Amino acid sequence: MSSKLAKIEKRTAYLLILPSVLLVFSIILFPIFSNIWISFKNVELKDLRIPEPRAKKLVKSIKDNPNQIKIIYKLRNSSLTQEITNVKFKDRYPDNIEPTNLDKRCEFKQKLLQCELGNWPKKYRENLEIVFQNTNNQEISKKELKSYKPKLSGKSQNILLTYEFTLNNFKKVIKDKAFIDLLSTTFYYTFFGTIGAIVFGILAAQMVNQKFFGRTFMRSVLLFPYVAPVVALAYTWELLLDPTSGTLNNLLINYQIIDGPINLLGQKYVTLNILGFDFKLRLALTTVIIFEIWRYFPLAFLFILARLQAVPKELYEAADVDGANPIQKFLNITLPQILAVISILFMIRFIWNFNKFEDIFLLTGGASGTRTLPINVYQQGFSIGDIGMGSAVSIVIVVFLLIFMFIYFKLLGKRADEN
Amino acid sequence: MKIKNILTYCFISSLFLFTLICIWKILVTLQGIELTNFNFNKLFIFGIILCAINLLIGKKLNLNIKIILLALLFSIFDYFISINLPIWYSLGIFLISLFFFNNIKNYDKNFLSKNHSSQNLFFNFLTLFGITLFSFVILFPFYMMLVTSFKTQALLLLNPLDFSINFVQGLPELFKSYFVVFKDYNFGRYMLTSTIVSLGTVIITLIFAIPAAYAVARLNFFGKNFLSTSILIIYLFPAIVLVIPLYTIFSQLGLRNSIEGLLIVYTATTLPVAIYMLQGYFKSIPKELEEAGIIDGQNWLGIIFKIILPLSLPAISSVALYVFMIAWNEFLFSLMFLDRPNTFTLSRAIQFLNVGAETPRQYLMAGSVVVTLPILIIFVYFEKYLVSGLTAGSVKG
Numbered sequence: 001m002s003s004k005l006a007k008i009e010k011r012t013a014y015l016l017i018l019p020s021v022l023l024v025f026s027i028i029l030f031p032i033f034s035n036i037w038i039s040f041k042n043v044e045l046k047d048l049r050i051p052e053p054r055a056k057k058l059v060k061s062i063k064d065n066p067n068q069i070k071i072i073y074k075l076r077n078s079s080l081t082q083e084i085t086n087v088k089f090k091d092r093y094p095d096n097i098e099p100t101n102l103d104k105r106c107e108f109k110q111k112l113l114q115c116e117l118g119n120w121p122k123k124y125r126e127n128l129e130i131v132f133q134n135t136n137n138q139e140i141s142k143k144e145l146k147s148y149k150p151k152l153s154g155k156s157q158n159i160l161l162t163y164e165f166t167l168n169n170f171k172k173v174i175k176d177k178a179f180i181d182l183l184s185t186t187f188y189y190t191f192f193g194t195i196g197a198i199v200f201g202i203l204a205a206q207m208v209n210q211k212f213f214g215r216t217f218m219r220s221v222l223l224f225p226y227v228a229p230v231v232a233l234a235y236t237w238e239l240l241l242d243p244t245s246g247t248l249n250n251l252l253i254n255y256q257i258i259d260g261p262i263n264l265l266g267q268k269y270v271t272l273n274i275l276g277f278d279f280k281l282r283l284a285l286t287t288v289i290i291f292e293i294w295r296y297f298p299l300a301f302l303f304i305l306a307r308l309q310a311v312p313k314e315l316y317e318a319a320d321v322d323g324a325n326p327i328q329k330f331l332n333i334t335l336p337q338i339l340a341v342i343s344i345l346f347m348i349r350f351i352w353n354f355n356k357f358e359d360i361f362l363l364t365g366g367a368s369g370t371r372t373l374p375i376n377v378y379q380q381g382f383s384i385g386d387i388g389m390g391s392a393v394s395i396v397i398v399v400f401l402l403i404f405m406f407i408y409f410k411l412l413g414k415r416a417d418e419n
Numbered sequence: 420m421k422i423k424n425i426l427t428y429c430f431i432s433s434l435f436l437f438t439l440i441c442i443w444k445i446l447v448t449l450q451g452i453e454l455t456n457f458n459f460n461k462l463f464i465f466g467i468i469l470c471a472i473n474l475l476i477g478k479k480l481n482l483n484i485k486i487i488l489l490a491l492l493f494s495i496f497d498y499f500i501s502i503n504l505p506i507w508y509s510l511g512i513f514l515i516s517l518f519f520f521n522n523i524k525n526y527d528k529n530f531l532s533k534n535h536s537s538q539n540l541f542f543n544f545l546t547l548f549g550i551t552l553f554s555f556v557i558l559f560p561f562y563m564m565l566v567t568s569f570k571t572q573a574l575l576l577l578n579p580l581d582f583s584i585n586f587v588q589g590l591p592e593l594f595k596s597y598f599v600v601f602k603d604y605n606f607g608r609y610m611l612t613s614t615i616v617s618l619g620t621v622i623i624t625l626i627f628a629i630p631a632a633y634a635v636a637r638l639n640f641f642g643k644n645f646l647s648t649s650i651l652i653i654y655l656f657p658a659i660v661l662v663i664p665l666y667t668i669f670s671q672l673g674l675r676n677s678i679e680g681l682l683i684v685y686t687a688t689t690l691p692v693a694i695y696m697l698q699g700y701f702k703s704i705p706k707e708l709e710e711a712g713i714i715d716g717q718n719w720l721g722i723i724f725k726i727i728l729p730l731s732l733p734a735i736s737s738v739a740l741y742v743f744m745i746a747w748n749e750f751l752f753s754l755m756f757l758d759r760p761n762t763f764t765l766s767r768a769i770q771f772l773n774v775g776a777e778t779p780r781q782y783l784m785a786g787s788v789v790v791t792l793p794i795l796i797i798f799v800y801f802e803k804y805l806v807s808g809l810t811a812g813s814v815k816g
Binding site for chain 2: 006009010012013014016017019020021023024026027028029030031032034035038043048049050158160203204206207210212216218219220221222223224225226227228229230231232233235236237239240245246247250251254255256294299302303306325326327351352355357358362374377378381382387390391394397398401405408
């Protein structure tokens with residue numbers, strides 16, 4: 001009896017999860033695996049169009065002979081790269097005409113012309129000319145002739161489904177001189193973006209954890225950058241930071257803090273002189289990181305605040321009795337309590353910043369030294385149009401991701417053991 | 420010890436006052452009023468003097484009279500060192516200094532001689548500093564977005580710092596950018612598309628996620644643990660690694676430039692988090708309720724509809740709002756999949772505005788307000804639900 005129930009339970013469970021599993025499998029897992037497939041292929045954006053045989057029909061009357069008419073079919077292979085095999089051609093005609101010179105490949109039967117045009121190599125072009133004679137001395141209607149459209153069909157290899165593989169994409173990715181730079185930019189962006197967001201998150205949480213007037217409103221306001229659409233925010237920042245008409249530069253010039261405008265998003269390096277040493281700061285990258293911190297510290301804030309509110313008040317009261325000062329209280333009570341949250345937060349934010357695409361894309365488009373791995377996927381795949389290369393870069397991202405996830409789940413497991 | 424405390428107190432509080440004044444001055448400058456100097460030296464030193472006076476008076480005077488007196492002194496001083504400024508500027512200064520002196524009114528010599536008083540002081544001010552600076556830094560871009568949409572390109576070229584809103588010109592002139600954005604740039608249509616896509620995503624996601632989450636939370640089946648860990652792993656995979664294969668597949672299937680294609684992708688990408696959030700909540704519902712349902716002769720569907728759903732409405736609303744937010748704000752897929760203006764979502768349309776011909780900035784900002792405002796209103800209104808959704812789902816972002 002119970003085993004029967006268990007069986008029903010099992011069947012119900014599979015039924016309930018099946019739709020979700022299928023959808024997630026086809027839209028998330030399958031693409032991740034097909035990335036591997038595509039990355040070993042030499043595919044470009046233009047190859048994605050499936051090659052088609054095409055025909056343009058021209059109707060021309062023949063001089064001094066109203067009883068005959070010439071039809072020219074301009075045939076071509078739409079693809080510049082692939083051949084089409086087994087092309088078949090079909091067209092219809094009015095009742096009162098029949099062909100005088102028929103191509104060997106064609107056959108005319110009951111108003112219907114059918115041709116077997118064989119294989120067309122890439123860029124193939126041909127003009128098929130047929131002269132028609134009318135059978136009942138009535139005028140041949142050009143209009144009627146033109147109203148019929150030829151139908152063509154053919155088989156072509158879908159380049160994505162062939163078994164030709166190449167290692168060139170990965171060779172290009174790794175041998176590229178810019179690859180090291182790309183990696184360092186990505187890690188620089190990820191690391192400082194994450195650390196910054198967490199530091200500001202701790203500061204904000206520490207503040208809002210105290211009671212003051214308008215505290216709930218403050219909490220909402222702090223989350224605004226995180227919930228608002230990135231497109232709107234990125235363009236607002238772009239306008240604010242614009243070197244000529246941007247508000248920030250104009251304000252700074254107005255208050256005589258700087259002499260001339262600074263192109264915060266368009267300048268790769270800026271040289272800073274600190275204590276007599278010259279530092280080269282990556283200006284555009286720093287600006288993008290600041291935007292990143294501005295947008296994502298609310299999240300860190302939310303997490304840390306939730307943890308702070310769970311810290312028992314007795315701990316602080318005991319510390320007061322012991323005569324601890326605020327810094328000691330923060331270092332010895334607050335920090336250890338939120339350390340676990342911070343480490344989890346660090347891993348999650350690290351993974352997400354590593355994959356961040358929209359923010360940089362909208363602010364700089366990857367120019368002025370802000371090209372990270374995700375931006376490179378887009379540029380290779382869609383700006384240059386090399387889908388294979390784009391996929392290869394995606395694979396690099398996935399490999400890094402798997403490493404991070406391994407560390408993350410190790411960390412999670414360790415924390416679960418401790419509790 | 421005491422001198423050190425007094426010095427830190429004067430220094431920090433004067434700095435705080437100065438920061439407040441700076442923010443006020445920046446806001447005033449952005450109203451097109453000519454103001455080119457923060458007067459750091461004079462204001463800072465005068466601030467220190469006033470703080471010291473505040474300390475000396477202590478509680479000898481009625482506190483309210485004390486703060487009004489000090490604030491008046493400060494405003495008059497500021498009035499004399501800055502020239503030709505409107506009266507509302509000075510009024511603002513007065514209110515700010517009133518707020519400031521109200522905050523420090525309780526400090527006197529006794530307080531400063533206590534243990535750790537300088538550190539306590541520092542932390543108190545850090546909170547104040549933080550709240551002011553954080554709200555300013557966060558709200559400033561939103562404020563600029565809004566006021567830019569009420570200006571015109573010509574006026575902004577004339578004076579790039581004048582963002583004052585001219586109410587005299589009448590409402591149709593004031594909201595001109597919005598009329599243009601909706602009429603000439605077709606934003607009404609994009610807004611409709613965005614709404615349909617977001618609501619559609621929410622509904623389809625819930626239809627898929629609720630049964631799956633129930634199965635993961637309650638039923639025993641082979642591969643359950645594997646499934647619940649893979650949900651999290653799948654969730655951590657970003658859109659950027661899916662974009663190329665999905666683009667190639669969708670191009671060949673003819674699903675690009677269609678709302679259906681977008682709906683499929685959005686649903687699939689939000690499903691893992693929806694299942695993850697819901698199953699956590701379903702686990703917290705007492706099992707006895709369902710057992711009672713089974714005794715009453717309900718089948719699984721009846722249990723889900725009659726027992727689980729009514730009990731987990733708060734969790735479902737969080738998930739729905741969170742998914743709505745993700746779908747409304749989504750940019751990457753709409754950029755890749757939509758290139759015909761008749762299928763654009765709002766995000767894609769704004770990007771199109773920016774990339775296309777030189778669109779005047781007020782239209783761009785009006786469009787940004789149009790896309791931002793609904794989500795902010797929803798957020799403030801349903802804050803409780805969304806915050807719990809964010810905390811649960813915020814492994815993604």
